[in-house]
Amino acid sequence: MTSVFYYKLPEEGNFQAGARLSDTRIKCQRCLSGEEATWRVYSDALDIAVCATCADEARRLGIAAEPLSRK
Numbered sequence: 099m100t101s102v103f104y105y106k107l108p109e110e111g112n113f114q115a116g117a118r119l120s121d122t123r124i125k126c127q128r129c130l131s132g133e134e135a136t137w138r139v140y141s142d143a144l145d146i147a148v149c150a151t152c153a154d155e156a157r158r159l160g161i162a163a164e165p166l167s168r169k
Contacts, residue, residue: 124166128152139163 124135126149137153139146141161148156153163 126152136166137163138166 124147126133126135127146128139128148129152131149133149133151135147135149137148137150137156139148139153139156139161140163144161147166148163156163
């Protein structure tokens with residue numbers, strides 16, 4: 099989830115919302131704790147980015163987990 103910033107258009111006087119491009123951190127898609135997602139957990143029916151805690155739980159359940167690329 100990206101953060102949002104607001105800026106005012108001078109000619110119209112209206113406020114406009116835009117994505118903050120510097121916020122590229124992906125948050126865990128499972129527990130929604132706000133932790134950074136550093137792992138990819140996947141199976142036939144699942145492919146999500148998760149935090150380290152959720153990745154550990156997935157491995158205990160026999161679900162494949164691999165580190166996310168930093169590129």
